[in-house]
Amino acid sequence: MPEYLMRLVQVHESFRKAELQALAELAGVDMEFVSYSEDSPFCIISLASPAAARALITRSILSQAIYELWGHGSSLPALHASVLATSPPHWPSCATTSFRFTLDSYRGSRSTASQTTLIESFSYLPFTGPIQMRNPTHSFRIFEDYALGEKEPRYLYLGRFIADSGRQAKTTYDLKKRSYISTTSMDAELALVTANLSLAGPGKLFYDPFMGTGGFPVAAAHFGAVTLGSDIDGRSIRGKEDGKNVLGNFKQYNLTDHYLDSFVSDLTNSPVRGCLGPSPLSAGNAPGGWLDGIICDPPYGVREGLKVLGIKEGRGEWRKEMHLDRWQDEGYIPPKRPYSFEAMLDDIMHFAAVTLVEGGRLGMWMPSANDQDIELDVPTHPFLEVVSVCVQPFNKWSRKLLTYRRLPSNSILTSTTPWIKRREDPGLVHANDLNSFRKKYFEGFREKEPEAMSSGPLAEDAAST
Incomplete structure (x- = not known):
């Protein structure tokens, strides 16, 4: 297949390849990576046609543009030799039309005179049409990739x-x-990249169970999906009296026709239901869903401990009766109890398994500590296949975007694993006891100690907090 050059942006490098793979699947085009490196913004891929290239690039967030590759090489003579060897079949379509040449130097620069000399070195191309710097029929670009500090x-x-x-x-x-x-x-x-990796698009229904101010539903709506969401705190959805709320965000971007609705709920007490079957998980009785995508950034429980609706154990029956009598009062705030971060991840996985259609995607963010002794495993579920794991690093911690695909029911092997993991009520335990990441966040992440300094005063001095 013909080769094309992708000009990527040099940010969020671990997300770029996953986004292109998702967009190729969404556009229904066959794409193969010929050359790719996270250290470079230039990527060579093979596609069937320019039409396939347009379909792939149109909604990419981490790319700038796509080009029909006419040649490449490790030096200017090698580039010219490649152009002469591979590009002649393209010459007739460009011979008499207007054109222009420009230069893109990554981590390098040239003087104006040097740029002119470089561009004129391609004068052997048989173009007789006019040079037109604005809106030419064909635009050519020379790309240079410099190593840091090299001339x-x-x-x-x-x-x-x-x-x-x-x-x-x-x-x-x-x-x-x-x-x-x-x-x-x-x-x-x-948020837009998350929607891309989750294959948001026209005719699809997307849901965010932790919607906050609606960032993910807005991103999915931008790509044509119909969206809805919920949050345990209704104040974040209702916003302020001056119209600054979730609905106001959709109005700002003229996306109200893609906003279905929102409601107050937590994940463990949600009116959103899947098609549940018998409790044992097996290929013969797999649940079927109705959501095309779930995208969310669950709370990490750092600013305050994670909570779900409910009354803490040991608080007395009279409290339960009080809430049963007052739940319809204006301004009523329901009680909440502590919630385990790891349990929340499991609940999200189960929720996705029973509500997503086959092939539907879950895009979920989760925190991860760097270079220290606590690391959260990537959650798994027998109905969900990991598609990609993308990492956004910070200093001593990072966060991962995990993308899953709902497997077809007939591809799932028989298992005795229950669909719903029932956990013991945490009772009155402290928030830190339910969230190892939160505990480490406030204690201070510690780098792994070298083996030679595994103990003693030097080891204590070397540990950074």
Whole structure:
């Protein structure tokens, strides 16, 4: 198949390949990676046609554009040799039309005179049409990839422009321009990437069980999905009296026709139901769902301990009776009890297993500590297949975007694993006892100690908090 050059953005590197794979699946195009490195913004892929290239790039957030690859090499002479060897079949379509050449130097630069000399070195191409810098029929770009500190490029490419990406959406939905946000609102760029990896699109129904101010539903709606959401705190949904609320965000972007509704709920007491079958998990009685996608950033329980609706054990029957009598009162706030972070992850997995359609996706964020002795395992479920694990690093901790695919029922092997994991009520335990990540967050993450310093005063001094 013909080869194409992707000009990627050099941010969120571990997300880029997963996004392209998801978009290829969504567009229904066959794509193969010929050359890819997280250290470079240049990626070579093979596709069937320019139409396939346009279908792939149109909604990409972590790419800039895609080009028909005319040649590449580790030096300028090697580039020219590659162009002469591979591009002649493309020459007739460009011979008499308007065109232009531009230069993209990554981690390097050239003087104006050097740029002109470089561009003129391609004068052997048989183009007789006019040079037109604005809106030409064909736009060619020379790409240079420099190593840090080097004065000469380590690799060069020549490509004919095919199409721009959908990265402008990052600016459209920038949180600085959004009317209603909170301190925990997900960055717009990553919210859009999450929607891409979860295959949000027209004709699909997406749900966020921790919607907050609605960042993920807005991102899914941008790509054409119908969205709904819920949150344990209704105040985040209702917002303020001046119209700054979740619905106001959809109005701001003219997406109200993609907003189904929202409601107050927690994941363990949700009116959202799947098609439940018998308790043993097996291929013959697998549940069927109705949601095409679930995208969420569950609370990490750092600012305050995780809670779900309910009354703590040991607080007395009179408290239960009091709430049974008052639940319809105006301004009523239901009681909450401590909730384990690990139990929440399991509950999300089960919820996705029974509500997603076959092939539907779950995109879920979770925290992960770096270089210390507590690491949360990637949750698993027999009905869900891990598609990708993307990492956003910070200092001593990071967070992962986990993407899962709901497996077809006929592909699931018979198992005695129960669908629902019933855990003992945590009672009056402290929030830190239910959340190892929260405990480490406040204690201070500690780097792993070298074996030679596993104990003693030097080891204590070496540990950073």
